[in-house]
Amino acid sequence: MEPPRLPPKTSVSTGQKPDLAAQISDLPGRRTGTPRSVDLIFQRILGAILEHRLPPGTKLGEERLAAVFGVSRTQVRQALARLTHDRIVTLIANRGAFVSSPTVDEAREVFEARRLIEPDLIRRVARNATAADIRKLREHIKLESAARLANDKRSIIRLSGDFHQIIADIAGNTFLARTMRELESLTCLVIILYDAPEVPSCPYDEHSGLIDAIEARDPDRAAALMIEHLDHVEHSLELTPPGEAEIDLAAVFA
Amino acid sequence: MEPPRLPPKTSVSTGQKPDLAAQISDLPGRRTGTPRSVDLIFQRILGAILEHRLPPGTKLGEERLAAVFGVSRTQVRQALARLTHDRIVTLIANRGAFVSSPTVDEAREVFEARRLIEPDLIRRVARNATAADIRKLREHIKLESAARLANDKRSIIRLSGDFHQIIADIAGNTFLARTMRELESLTCLVIILYDAPEVPSCPYDEHSGLIDAIEARDPDRAAALMIEHLDHVEHSLELTPPGEAEIDLAAVFA
DNA sequence: TTCGGACATTTTGTATCCAATCTACCGATT
């Protein structure tokens, strides 16, 4: 997150000059670190959704969540608004917030966007990653392997997403990193919805192959592997053509 | 404490596919007749910022805005929260909301992201655009030319952004289209902040060249022109090296 | 028995109110 270290340079109409003092005192103090309970609630709900403890379609009642977190509805509403903005929950007027159920079209769009963005990100990582970055990635892989051994599907999905997020962070473009965070969250929902149960969600460890290419400073190979990896993930899903619900109904009456 | 798990509505479809009824059935039958005054306020403020009637750094007091729009602070706060999420305004704890002042680094990131995304979008447009789409683009160009003739810089910036937005919409990926909307807004702020005054912000009409390439169904040329166009825009800015404030301070103590 | 309508309950949406925090001004002290 960008710290709000951008001080107002010009003020509204009254002749307030740029407040340099605020600019300086704000930089080292970083006192914007207010834990911001709404951020916490946002993270908690998001985590629950990403680990699919809250499956798509679940109604997220404000009062109930407020009681769970021991705060007022105000905080919950703000958190839900942010989740709505990220397309993780959909808000229906006067009816409430629900965990989103991306359509197959939206799922395809998510993968389209990822195939566009992530090869570029990993190219930059392959060019610019430091030894510490690579070490961090290797450390993360260990967690993934452990989760895979334990057959902990929730952790596998979550950690796999985190891996891609780490790459995005290393790439160094904060805007794209944030976009990737949204795409990752949506991908989690898509996997939960459309994963063919028998197929492992993130096959074997193509991730370690990606790290190898990064370590070899081979951007082209890394990008190619990334595309291949994303294709594998997408093809492990059952993205049936849209409008199936209607077809099912028609079949029932046939 | 286990979060509430309400299986929402078991639709009649036997396939127990994800319940997108909540999402879709909302579209045609939605009685959200309320234009959602918070959306309106959001649009109004955003428009004012994009037309740089509210320059970067401007303090956006809640009470004042509430008085302007004749609503309560609640609505304004929600609108500001959404703008904050889009990085158009930055929120400083206990101090209020300010129109964002993107740093030069952030400006470069924005253009990086655009160079990554937009060539792909225009490729798709060149492949799939209908005659109606192309007509819409040509119509838009006329507006741009008119604004350029009238030397109405605000409209030029705004309309130039809209052009790219139209392309993103035609491309057909809603996620990327939304991302482009955010990038466009940020670009507007960047142009306002760093535009070299003598250079026209969006040079001549490279836009019509883009449309020509689209009409010729030449994705490669369209993409190349788009990159060139983005480079022109970026290079027409004075992106001075970062850390100027810190350097100034250091100079003071030297 | 089933369909229709009205009522009651629950939940969301909005405004108002109170507390916490910051800015600015002013006075006191060295």
Place this chain on the structure above:
DNA sequence: AATCGGTAGATTGGATACAAAATGTCCGAA
């Protein structure tokens, strides 16, 4: 005279209270 400390004003952050809307139920009539 300048700087530091304190107090007052203003503004944001959060909670509660109130109004509007929707869902679900119950009763009545055909």
